[in-house]
Amino acid sequence: MPEAPSITPAPAVDGWFTTGADPHLIGVRCPACGTYAFPPEIFSCPNPRCGSSDLERVALSRRGRVWSFSVNHYAAPPPALSPEPFEPYAVAAVELPEERIVVLGRVADGVALDELQIGSEMEIVVEPIIPGADELVWKWKPVGA
Amino acid sequence: MEAGGSLSAGRVAVAGVGMHPWGKWGNNFVSYGVVAARAALADAGIEWTDVQFIAGGETVRNGYPGYVAGATFAQALGWSGAQVATCYAACASGAQAIDVARARILAGLCDVALVVGSDTTPRGFLAPSGGERRTDLDWLRFRLVGATNPTYFALYARRRMELYGETEADWAQVKVKNARHGLNNPNARYRKEVSADEVLASAMVSDPLRLLQICTTSDGAAAVVLTSLEYAKRHGVPDPVKVAAVSTVTPTYPQTAIEMPYLSTDSAAAVAPPERLFRDAIAHAALEEAGIGPEDLSLAEVYDLSTALELDWYENIGLCKEGEAARLLHDGDTTLGGRVPVNPSGGLACFGEAVPAQAIAQVCEVTWQLRGQAEGRQVANANVGLTINQGLFGHGSSVICVR
Numbered sequence: 365m366p367e368a369p370s371i372t373p374a375p376a377v378d379g380w381f382t383t384g385a386d387p388h389l390i391g392v393r394c395p396a397c398g399t400y401a402f403p404p405e406i407f408s409c410p411n412p413r414c415g416s417s418d419l420e421r422v423a424l425s426r427r428g429r430v431w432s433f434s435v436n437h438y439a440a441p442p443p444a445l446s447p448e449p450f451e452p453y454a455v456a457a458v459e460l461p462e463e464r465i466v467v468l469g470r471v472a473d474g475v476a477l478d479e480l481q482i483g484s485e486m487e488i489v490v491e492p493i494i495p496g497a498d499e500l501v502w503k504w505k506p507v508g509a
Numbered sequence: 510m511e512a513g514g515s516l517s518a519g520r521v522a523v524a525g526v527g528m529h530p531w532g533k534w535g536n537n538f539v540s541y542g543v544v545a546a547r548a549a550l551a552d553a554g555i556e557w558t559d560v561q562f563i564a565g566g567e568t569v570r571n572g573y574p575g576y577v578a579g580a581t582f583a584q585a586l587g588w589s590g591a592q593v594a595t596c597y598a599a600c601a602s603g604a605q606a607i608d609v610a611r612a613r614i615l616a617g618l619c620d621v622a623l624v625v626g627s628d629t630t631p632r633g634f635l636a637p638s639g640g641e642r643r644t645d646l647d648w649l650r651f652r653l654v655g656a657t658n659p660t661y662f663a664l665y666a667r668r669r670m671e672l673y674g675e676t677e678a679d680w681a682q683v684k685v686k687n688a689r690h691g692l693n694n695p696n697a698r699y700r701k702e703v704s705a706d707e708v709l710a711s712a713m714v715s716d717p718l719r720l721l722q723i724c725t726t727s728d729g730a731a732a733v734v735l736t737s738l739e740y741a742k743r744h745g746v747p748d749p750v751k752v753a754a755v756s757t758v759t760p761t762y763p764q765t766a767i768e769m770p771y772l773s774t775d776s777a778a779a780v781a782p783p784e785r786l787f788r789d790a791i792a793h794a795a796l797e798e799a800g801i802g803p804e805d806l807s808l809a810e811v812y813d814l815s816t817a818l819e820l821d822w823y824e825n826i827g828l829c830k831e832g833e834a835a836r837l838l839h840d841g842d843t844t845l846g847g848r849v850p851v852n853p854s855g856g857l858a859c860f861g862e863a864v865p866a867q868a869i870a871q872v873c874e875v876t877w878q879l880r881g882q883a884e885g886r887q888v889a890n891a892n893v894g895l896t897i898n899q900g901l902f903g904h905g906s907s908v909i910c911v912r
Binding site for chain 1: 650657664776778
């Protein structure tokens with residue numbers, strides 16, 4: 365086997381978020397009833413009184429407020445990726461105001477974890493899952509940090 | 510008391526209960542299930558060959574035999590020609606197996622059913638099955654977000670801190686209580702007093718939850734024998750413990766609280782949140798079917814995956830108003846000797862999780878309590894007991910038993 369060429373990091377899942385300068389999550393919106401959903405891979409509108417299968421892919425709000433968060437002090441088992449040596453990492457659940465939806469995500473690298481607060485404003489960034497990983501994922505970063 | 514909320518309430522008897530003690534035994538899960546099943550059959554005074562229907566609570570971590578748990582236990586007990594079902598609903602698997610068996614009896618399709626749940630668990634965090642499965646949310650939540658089960662428990666715990674001003678020290682008292690409750694339970698894995706200081710000095714896992722604020726994973730098994738009330742009476746048990754309700758509800762859209770293993774909630778943009786969020790709905794459906802209110806409960810066995818989560822259940826069941834659970838705890842209401850003891854068995858704090866067995870184990874404990882056989886942890890004058898938990902991906906689970 366020849367040595368693998370160096371790889372440009374690519375989204376860990378296709379079609380869930382954009383990359384670039386102002387990344388955003390990709391959700392769906394139901395034109396019939398106006399409900400949203402994330403992730404976008406759903407078969408029909410999740411509103412049981414609607415059920416429309418004609419959903420449109422839309423960009424979700426880039427900013428929201430922390431519903432809750434946790435700082436993990438142990439490595440999650442595979443298939444999670446963990447740096448060596450292990451560093452505590454935070455996960456935040458962020459509510460997008462317009463879509464009224466809470467989305468879980470890692471907190472961006474380099475954020476001071478003791479400054480996280482429920483209710484504070486976060487925005488989406490896209491980074492490797494862990495430093496050096498070749499898979500990109502969305503993360504939450506405090507606005508202004 | 511006679512629960513009279515529906516035609517089903519009280520028409521199925523818990524004729525026998527049994528467990529394999531919880532621990533880390535390192536054996537095949539089938540062996541634990543057989544021990545629990547034989548104990549339940551002996552307790553009922555019923556021969557395995559008289560069982561007409563067997564339901565297995567199924568686990569996905571044991572490979573091929575786990576996927577076919579009902580028949581696996583039937584084969585281990587000796588093929589008898591019984592009818593069979595296997596139920597997978599994660600932590601609610603055992604309750605679903607009970608529900609299927611109960612429905613068979615209520616439908617008149619059988620008089621005697623055996624329900625078995627058994628599991629082995631690896632050390633450390635529960636994790637998804639192996640392989641690269643990028644369409645499986647359980648796989649993705651680990652890969653993309655690093656969200657373990659305790660991560661979710663921590664999200665709920667921190668909400669309690671924010672909304673109600675609770676502290677780690679408040680929650681530590683749940684562990685102290687449950688550890689004391691389980692001291693004399695022969696099936697409990699941990700039978701040792703724990704101090705609040707020990708809880709608060711234990712290692713931080715998912716901030717704000719420390720090791721002793723989170724339940725461990727265990728090997729264990731539990732089984733119940735259910736019969737029609739007529740069958741129980743014909744066999745000399747005039748006043749058995751009866752199943753008054755089983756709730757297996759799913760959430761109602763939009764489910765606006767983030768739940769394992771999902772990466773997001775439903776959207777409330779177009780549809781207002783329901784009157785009852787999922788955990789409230791699980792308890793409500795069971796109480797409604799039994800025709801009783803939370804004030805009628807003598808005791809409750811709740812899924813204390815974390816100490817803080819036990820407090821959520823107080824409110825979800827309706828033992829107190831939202832935000833008042835810590836006060837209920839500190840007033841001693843939920844301690845043995847109090848108004849409505851919670852987790853007199855010691856709960857998951859003393860047992861640990863054995864996923865398809867635990868909901869059945871909760872029913873075993875309630876049965877012993879209602880019979881007055883819970884030696885060393887007996888709730889005085891117990892006549893109505895509720896169990897509650899929830900299974901991954903939206904499986905509600907609550908059973909109410911009455912005497």
